[in-house]
Amino acid sequence: MSTVVDFHKVVAVAGGFPVLAGLDIEIAPGEIVHLRGSNGVGKTSFLRACAGLIPIRAGEANVLGFDMRVDRRAPRRYIGLLGHENHLYTDLWVREHLEFRASVVGASEGDVGAALRRVGLSERLWSVPIERLSAGQRRRVAIASVLISRPQLWLLDEPHAALDSEGREFLDGILIDAASSGATVVFASHERDVLKSVASREVTLRGGRLWEDSGAA
Secondary structure (H helix, E strand, O other): OOEEEEEEEEEEEEOOEEEEEEEEEEEEOOHHHHHHHHOOOHHHHHHHHHHHOOOEEEEEEEEEOOOOOOOOOOOHHHHHEEEOOOOOOOOOHHHHHHHHHHHHHHHHHHHHHHHHOOOOOOHHHOOOEHHOOOOOHHHHHHHHHHOOOOOEEEEEOOOOOOOOHHHHHHHHEEEEEEEHHOOOOEEOOOOHHHHOOOOOEEEEEEEOEEEEOOOOO
């Protein structure tokens, strides 16, 4: 597969407003792409369009070889999305939540422990209800929930939100390892200086369109 994301003149509308207004972008396997731009320029909308959460109204949009105008649900099983909200079952224990996630994606019980260790979550917290965790701990559980599905395409919106410096290091290592294994990572963040060493490419959006592209590193 030469491209994981291939958008040409893509228009997407949300709430009657064109959140993507003729966007052209191609992203190759193994890239780590940092989406930049001020609030409201289309960063989150692009991530949601790649995940099939908003419809494409015009243009050509292909994700992981699937035509998003024909069936935008098709690639979802290959995608890991981490948005502003963690979308956790807060009444479950940490391990219960991961075990449920594992049953959905076909992962093993061993994968559950490996994912929780990979995000640096202490074993003493595995039997604690998620609702009792701190914001940063919940974010680590959310990252583990994505990690356990081994996505081909990672889509992350402000991935460092609520994480301390240790949590950020864990996440950065996970993303670099994922790309090294052939997965593709796309994240939106205002933290350019912090994430510059992680990204292989920076893309700036403005008005729902591509404004600037650093190209592959």
